Amino acid sequence: MSRIGNNPVAIPEGVTVDVNDNVVTVKGKLGELSQEFSAVTVKVEDGNILVKRSSDAKDHRAKHGLYRSLLNNMVEGVSKGWTKELELVGVGYRANNQGQKLDLALGFSHNIVLNIAPEVKIETISEKGKNPIIKLTSHDKQLVGQVAAKIRSMRKPEPYKGKGIKFVGEQLRRKAGKTA
Numbered sequence: 637m638s639r640i641g642n643n644p645v646a647i648p649e650g651v652t653v654d655v656n657d658n659v660v661t662v663k664g665k666l667g668e669l670s671q672e673f674s675a676v677t678v679k680v681e682d683g684n685i686l687v688k689r690s691s692d693a694k695d696h697r698a699k700h701g702l703y704r705s706l707l708n709n710m711v712e713g714v715s716k717g718w719t720k721e722l723e724l725v726g727v728g729y730r731a732n733n734q735g736q737k738l739d740l741a742l743g744f745s746h747n748i749v750l751n752i753a754p755e756v757k758i759e760t761i762s763e764k765g766k767n768p769i770i771k772l773t774s775h776d777k778q779l780v781g782q783v784a785a786k787i788r789s790m791r792k793p794e795p796y797k798g799k800g801i802k803f804v805g806e807q808l809r810r811k812a813g814k815t816a
């Protein structure tokens with residue numbers, strides 16, 4: 637029995653959900669998302685989305701909670717949106733953006749220029765005396781996470797000094813250096 641899969645997803649005001657065969661489309665003030673579903677049936681009843689699995693096969697049980705979570709993320713994304721913040725830790729590490737181009741100075745010989753997907757809004761915050769912050773915002777949770785992971789992979793935090801790109805609030809596992 638899936639505890640997550642059996643919970644209904646509440647539909648907030650201003651969000652419409654359309655179900656055609658096994659494709660669910662969610663529209664809201666921030667955008668539109670669609671997802672194809674298999675192994676479950678999706679119904680919209682009195683302001684809630686209900687996800688029911690068609691049988692008790694292992695594959696269907698495994699996907700029941702997953703699809704309910706995906707629907708919840710879609711509804712929350714088009715109504716509130718998703719945000720990820722990355723922090724650049726290190727001397728001389730900088731981030732600038734011009735439109736959808738992100739320019740990163742990460743201690744390499746050349747700057748790294750990334751083209752960010754148009755669905756993701758990007759903002760760089762640089763205050764004197766504080767580490768630069770990159771703020772990513774979109775209605776698609778998967779896309780925000782993917783872009784954030786791509787940026788983080790350019791210079792992952794190292795365990796000795798903690799230099800690199802990390803998520804805001806991320807706890808790093810630190811190691812002790814050499815002992816004399």
